[in-house]
Amino acid sequence: MAQTLKRLGIMGGTFDPIHYGHLVAAEGARHAFQLEKVIFIPAGRPPHKTGRKISDPHHRWIMTELAVASNPYFDTSSIEVERPGYSYTIDTVREVRNLYPGAEIFFITGADAVLEILNWKNVNELLEMCWFIAATRPGYPLGNLKRRLAGIDPEHVKRIIPMEVPALAISSTEIRARVQEGRPIKYLLPEPVEAYILNRGLYKS
Numbered sequence: 541m542a543q544t545l546k547r548l549g550i551m552g553g554t555f556d557p558i559h560y561g562h563l564v565a566a567e568g569a570r571h572a573f574q575l576e577k578v579i580f581i582p583a584g585r586p587p588h589k590t591g592r593k594i595s596d597p598h599h600r601w602i603m604t605e606l607a608v609a610s611n612p613y614f615d616t617s618s619i620e621v622e623r624p625g626y627s628y629t630i631d632t633v634r635e636v637r638n639l640y641p642g643a644e645i646f647f648i649t650g651a652d653a654v655l656e657i658l659n660w661k662n663v664n665e666l667l668e669m670c671w672f673i674a675a676t677r678p679g680y681p682l683g684n685l686k687r688r689l690a691g692i693d694p695e696h697v698k699r700i701i702p703m704e705v706p707a708l709a710i711s712s713t714e715i716r717a718r719v720q721e722g723r724p725i726k727y728l729l730p731e732p733v734e735a736y737i738l739n740r741g742l743y744k745s
């Protein structure tokens with residue numbers, strides 16, 4: 541059913557697993573851009589990660605649910621998990637616009653993802669439909685976006701807004717490696733997510 545909101549955030553990601561880097565970026569965006577809600581949307585089949593093993597979308601979606609439960613502004617959606625084929629953001633933003641007609645949409649990414657946006661499907665159309673918030677991330681300097689995204693219409697590049705967040709050098713890759721090597725992951729991600737990973741034996745092999 542369609543809902544009325546003025547400013548809506550979407551945090552897209554593979555979330556394999558979700559960690560505090562994602563949550564801090566989303567909460568920073570919620571506050572800075574007065575977003576009434578941030579919907580976390582785990583990618584069902586990320587188009588750019590075809591060459592690597594990704595956990596079952598069901599696990600990634602449950603971990604996302606567990607991670608956002610304590611924040612009344614956060615929600616999740618399984619639209620990408622349920623949609624067959626590759627999870628293109630353009631399709632997701634179109635769907636979200638139908639569910640929230642009239643809402644201004646802010647797609648939240650980290651600096652690494654936004655620097656790859658040139659390769660995204662229908663990027664110019666996407667930037668006409670929503671704003672992009674590019675959260676700072678250690679190791680991915682965001683300087684001179686206009687030059688680095690020279691393939692995109694400069695008017696559209698203005699739709700990408702850098703946002704400073706507390707630097708957390710956490711990645712899902714590092715968490716998976718830690719689990720595999722028996723090193724701790726505590727304090728890198730919410731406790732219920734940690735418990736889920738350990739109970740289900742994720743990332744062991």
Ligand SMILES: Nc1ncnc2c1ncn2[C@@H]1O[C@H](COP(=O)(O)OP(=O)(O)OP(=O)(O)O)[C@@H](O)[C@H]1O
Nearest residue numbers: 553554555561649650651653677708710711712713
């Ligand atoms: N520590 C972080 N700080 C800021 N943004 C982040 C951080 N970690 C991830 N993001 C952003 O969150 C979004 C989803 O990221 P993703 O689920 O791929 O996590 P990841 O840690 O980058 O995963 P992986 O290591 O498996 O590639 C991306 O836009 C990414 O740039």
Ligand SMILES: O=C(O)c1ccc[n+]([C@@H]2O[C@H](COP(=O)([O-])O)[C@@H](O)[C@H]2O)c1
Nearest residue numbers: 552553554583588628629630653660661
């Ligand atoms: O639509 C695309 O072409 C596209 C290409 C690469 C990434 N994305 C989206 O960008 C978000 C962050 O991706 P990732 O790999 O950093 O988790 C996630 O929602 C992906 O679906 C989208």
